[in-house]
């Protein structure tokens with residue numbers, strides 16, 4: 064059976080993935096309710112006829128693992144070969160599926176090897192969120208691609224980008240590559256150990272020079288307050304779900320700027336917030352998603 068969705072239709076579909084990590088079990092009551100929500104999210108239209116529900120429907124057992132949120136099972140694994148060639152194959156798959164539509168996003172994702180940002184490099188090219196410890200996850204490749212694509216016009220050379228909940232530093236590195244030269248990319252992450260490891264990851268990547276020249280930086284802080292030092296931002300990405308859009312982030316968005324932020328608790332929407340030149344705000348929902356919460360460090364470390 065052909066389980067490959069057509070590129071345009073597949074991009075509109077989000078599937079939850081199952082976790083392969085047995086390390087953090089859920090209390091039974093939570094497991095039950097979350098399992099019940101593990102479903103295919105038809106975001107904007109009816110399913111493409113070639114999508115197989117048996118391959119797309121899956122369960123997750125662990126809410127700590129569900130960041131990133133979606134995608135097509137049939138592109139979980141990419142071709143064998145060297146790390147960079149497998150990274151390239153992953154990017155090409157995302158292009159075929161219509162998630163990546165611009166050459167610039169493809170080039171940047173090709174230049175930043177995802178394996179450098181995944182613990183031990185294992186499973187780097189599988190289209191699934193993965194645990195990075197501290198009850199956090201690295202988002203699935205298609206979610207990174209989708210956010211880069213949504214923010215592309217606001218990630219031009221010379222622009223300022225803020226990545227809240229920067230985790231592994233993968234997207235911060237991509238932002239840095241998009242806005243160079245003369246631009247500035249800032250990651251804010253509230254787990255200091257993740258800040259340190261993300262800096263090590265970036266140092267091994269094609270974005271290393273940006274760290275050296277100071278156009279890319281990662282800071283340990285509560286990202287709900289943004290990072291005023293380099294504000295206003297043309298692009299803000301939030302990698303964790305907020306109950307509501309933090310006012311400080313709206314304030315730090317430049318007129319003409321765009322923020323992409325998951326909003327909600329159990330059920331979340333990826334919101335796109337545009338600040339017009341007169342300072343007014345428009346918000347639209349891009350798709351349904353599932354991210355870990357944007358919360359306090361204490362709440363995160365005790366499991367929310």
Ligand code: SAH
Nearest residue numbers: 199201202228230231253285286302357358
């Ligand atoms: N986008 C990143 C990480 C996503 S997981 C990646 O793909 O690698 C969400 C991240 O948000 C986690 O690393 C978590 O520690 C962080 N986070 C949650 N609440 C936060 C807050 N209030 N301030 C800063 N970071 C936060």
